[in-house]
Amino acid sequence: MRLCLIADTHGKHDYLLLPEADLLIHCGDMCEYSDPRPDPLGEMDDWFKAAPAKDVICIAGNHDRSLERRSPGSSPPFPHATYLEDSATTIGGLIVYGSPWCPNLPGFAFYATDDELREHWRKIPEGIDILVTHTPPHGILDTPSRSRRHLGCPILLEELKRIRPRLHVFGHVHAGYxxxxxxxxxxxxxxxxxxxxxxxRPPWVVEM
Incomplete structure (x- = not known):
C-alpha cells in the first residue's frame, strides 16, 4: 500500500502537489486558529474528494477549532475522509489509530494536561500498524528552528514502548520535517x- 503523508497545511492545501496514493493521511492543523473562511471544513472535504488517493484519513491539530467545537455525537465532519479522534479504522488490512491531543498549549484546540494525556495515550492499543498524532513524541523530529529545545510529548514517547507501531506519523513542529x-x-x-x-514541502511517500 502506498501512503502519502501530510500535516500542518493551515488552509494552504491547494499549494500542495500530491502524488497518487492508496491512502492519504493528514496529521492535523488543516485550519488556522482564527480561520476567516466561512466553511473551512467543507472546503477541506472538497479537497479530500479531489485528492488522487483511494482513501483519506485525517485527525485534528491545535489550530483546528472548527473540529474541537463539534457537538458530541454529531455526524462525521468529512464525507470524503475518515476522521479519527481517539479511534481506529482498518484500510487495506492496515490498522490506523488517530489522536489529536497536544501538550503545553492551553488556550489552543485539543490541549490536554499531563494527566489527560496519559489517559488518551493509554487508549492506544498495541498491535496497530499506523499511529497518527498531531504532536511528535519527545526527542523525535520535534526541535524548532534555531533551538535545541524539544517540543514533543514525553508521555507519548513512554507509551510508544508499549504500542510499537510500524509507522508513527505526526506534524506540529514544522521545523522537524x-x-x-x-x-x-x-x-x-x-x-x-x-x-x-x-x-x-514534498509530501512523504511510504510503502507498506
Missing part, C-alpha cells in the same frame, strides 16, 4: 510548510 527509523518503528514528521512559509 523529516523521517527517522528507530527500532521497528518509522517516524515521520510530515509538516507540509515551514513556519510562516508559503512554499510547500
Amino acid at each position: 523529516g523521517r527517522k527509523q528507530s527500532g521497528d518503528t518509522l517516524f515521520v514528521n510530515a509538516a507540509s510548510f515551514s513556519t510562516g512559509g508559503h512554499e510547500p
